[in-house]
Amino acid sequence: MARLGYARVSLAGRNTDLQIRELEAAGCERIHKDQGISGTRLSRPELDRVRKGWKGLSFSEADSTGGQ
Secondary structure (H helix, E strand, O other), X not given: OOOEEEEEEOOOOOOOHHHHHHHHHOOOOEEEEEXXXXXXXXXXXXXXXHHHOOOOOXXXXXXXXXXX
């Protein structure tokens, strides 16, 4: 089974490049990303897709500190 990763940025002007590099370094073979989607939203289209097939999830907060 492929190792899945998920990257997200809340502002459309930002990108997920750093997160994707870290997920690839962690061995993720398939990476889903949401761009311009707030973390407060209950539905995040790509995260919803990942959740359907996960056994384990790697993620990185390299581009975000969770609002802190």
